[in-house]
Amino acid sequence: MRDDGHGDCELCGLRRICFPGRIAAEGRSSQRQLRIRRARITRGTALYRMGDRVESFHMVRSGCIKEIGGSSGAADSIVNFCVPGELLTVQAARSARSQTTTIAVETSFICGVPWRIFHQVCAATPEVAGEFIDLVAKAGASTRELLSMIRAKGALERVAGFLLNLRGRMQFRAFSERQFRLGMSRDDIANYLGLRSETVSRCFSELARRELVEVRAKRVQIMNPQELRRVYSGETAAVLE
């Protein structure tokens, strides 16, 4: 991880999306006050390991970071992918210990705000504290969502859901509205969805055969979001005729 000095929110495309950016943009606290620092993490490097002391919380500026959780030390268990504009290791709030291992899936830039500073802002602006709690709750909700999906749905549905979800979160920074880049490997996707990389591959191929998406290596283009949504909801029937 390399420190790239202070960030400059005015020049950042994520200004209106990322959490501290929003606070600064709305004039509730100056960007300077927040002491935002920018850093670079190269592909495969850990920002935190489980149990590490956490001094700052982070937003992803570019790239993609995976959060690995679950105490079963063995194979990794990806709990979340963080894409630009999203928060990292949010659960460390009080314990100040990371409950996850966070690893850059591709070389990524992040911004950090020291907890110490952030707590001051929270004290001064209670609604910022409230917004933060909401973000923590939302993180929990998305884990439960993933859990439900994995227990209830088949491979194709999971992959469809994954693509739709990611598309929603990447939209603002996609080249075209329907195209985006998968930062992570098939293995990472498979792990996240509780499948094997071969199965993920096959699902991509199947969705491509149905002309709902186009996949070429890491580039994904969603051709027919509506039909893809139906696949996600498990409507298998009556389409093949």
Next chain:
Amino acid sequence: MRDDGHGDCELCGLRRICFPGRIAAEGRSSQRQLRIRRARITRGTALYRMGDRVESFHMVRSGCIKEIGGSSGAADSIVNFCVPGELLTVQAARSARSQTTTIAVETSFICGVPWRIFHQVCAATPEVAGEFIDLVAKAGASTRELLSMIRAKGALERVAGFLLNLRGRMQFRAFSERQFRLGMSRDDIANYLGLRSETVSRCFSELARRELVEVRAKRVQIMNPQELRRVYSGETAAVLE
């Protein structure tokens, strides 16, 4: 749900286990101050439905309550079972809206503390607030744990893990050290573990065949915890010879 008037922590066996009970027992706030109210929920009744306004938080006093989450409205998706001494709908802390539907799996008694009162106690005793945040974080961790288990492990391992986990949480109120009662149906267990009830049944039978547990209807007795733990960790080999 029937209101049974004020609880009496002095007479409650869970005094030293449940969260507000502990606060009261340690004299950090009197039981009277907390305005604990006791209530009864009959089997199959919902205490909250998703999105309901939440006025109090609750502990389970006896029985078993399931928390159902995940927005996929269809089949229910059990995120947690709450057994005596445990907290319910903890995620509602700030939003004051339940993020889960909570249903009594068997007729249960619960105690409730109004959020309004609890927030006052938190303000007066910051370490209580801190403990509460820890409890919320722990709830998140256990969801991630479940997620990892379901993605990585086979049916027998999941069932073994489920029994071990439950045993740990029920120990203090078990008749004998190794025996306890499953409040929930096979269907509920299956849903929780991402299996079918038939599979859960078969796993129980298999574990019984190996003489690791004895199961008769809702009564479970763990005969060989150590070996059961090995099954949970996926050590299949070399045992059958």
Next chain:
DNA sequence: CGGTTCCTTGACACAGGTCAATGATTGTGG
């Protein structure tokens, strides 16, 4: 440009799902 990693595809096996029939347990009304 060559090596390495990652992705795709096929053939096959097996865990767990599905369907169905029987047996145990629980709750209810006479």
Next chain:
DNA sequence: CCACAATCATTGACCTGTGTCAAGGAACCG
């Protein structure tokens, strides 16, 4: 308190989806 009904649990036979293993091809990186 017993008998009956309804629910819930168990077991078997069979089938499907996904994992596993293996081989070839594409993309990426230094």
